[in-house]
Amino acid sequence: MPVEDLPSKVILTDPLDPNTNLTILKYGATIISWKNHGQEQLWLSEEARLDGSKPVRGGIPLVFPIFGKQKDPKHPTASLPQHGFARSSTWEFLGQTMESPVTVQFGLGPEHLSKEMATAWPFDFTLILTITLKENSLVTNISVANEGAPFEFNWLFHTYYRLNDITDTLVNNLVDQTCYDQLLTTSYIEKAPAISFHEEFDRVYSQINPARTIQIIDKGKVLFNLHRDGLPDCVVWNPWAKKSAAMADFMPKSAFHQMLCVEPGYVHSMITLMPGEKWVAEQEIELGGEIKIQANIY
Template structure:
């Protein structure tokens, strides 16, 4: 069965390969597992709450309508919790929309939110989330519609946790000469590393990346993941390292930072302004393996 709906989750199975499947929790529409040929590709904390009591630590949480915490107290998103409300509300499963590749959709609107959340962000909106699975490839697409009479602003982010063997062997490529904001030191600069390596806590926002650039996650010369983006100009690269991992109650094991890297495409350097009746979309495509693609001048 390519699409199986359970009480709390939906499971997609590739009809051509039953060892490749995706599990989506209805809470937050969070993808909590992507198995490719029976091998898990996403990192999920062993202490992740999957009962709807708090956002999931790991997988692919959805960040909307604010990335982080709004610093402007006058902004409509200022009273919302960190990373907004998309990841901590129950989405509606809309069903299967395509057989090949197997594709499903989830929806979220004001009717799915608590009264408290609606009062904190009183806009009419519709989110349609499309997830598609094919051989060696996972595509996630979001469509945001302003169904009200007032314009609103928002951020979007696919907060993707990739599973890896050892963070110290990992390189993230094709971000050289990219403008970035380092959240740890609060400064902007141009990235000069031909490929990013990891030996301490890392938290940077890479801004306005050309859509033709494919971000690659490479392990000892082998390409693990290729990330293509459509209408998502920014990407967060994050690893909490030792001290921050110890401070997160839902991060287990505490050594888990060694086995994960977040590369998160989104629209977070600035906000999208959406007039009434208008729609916006963003899409990420993750593929496995292939050759190293050097899309930067490294000489």
């Protein structure tokens, strides 16, 4: 059965390959597993809470309507928790919309929020998340519709990738991009032809040309190609030893060696959505292929 609707999760299976499947937790509409021909592509903490008690550590959590914590105390998102409420609300499973490739949708609106969150962010919105499992890729599409007063928001696909070893990993095609280093609290132009990882890493790359394919590479082999539509920014994050040790739900503590977050989104500024308007964006994670150099290397 290509779509299995269970009480707490939905499982998608490729009709042509039962070893290619996807598990989506209804809490947060969080993708917690993506197996391609039996090989897991996403990292999930061994201590991740899958019971709805807190956002999931791993997989693909959804960040809306604020990235991080709002610094302006007068902004409507100021009273929201870090990364907003989409990842900590139970979404409605709307069903299967396509047989081949197998596609499903989830929805979230004010009626799905806790009383506390609905009071903290009293806007009339509709989120529709469309997830498509293909033979060699995963597509996540988000639609945000405004049914009432104007509001501002961020969006981010907070994707945790599974790796063999972070020290053998490179991220390609972010050279010459403006980035904000959240550890140094400063902005600069990235000059590394490919990004490598040997310590804690937390940068936000902004307004990346949509034609650029961000690649995650392991020892010369392309693992993932990130294609983006409407998502001009990208967060790259690895907590390394000290920060992972401080996170109770990050296990095992050495697992920062086996994970990397590369997160397409819209976070360099906020999107303003007027009454009746809709905003749509999409990421496609494609596996394998050749290394692409889409930048000037000096």
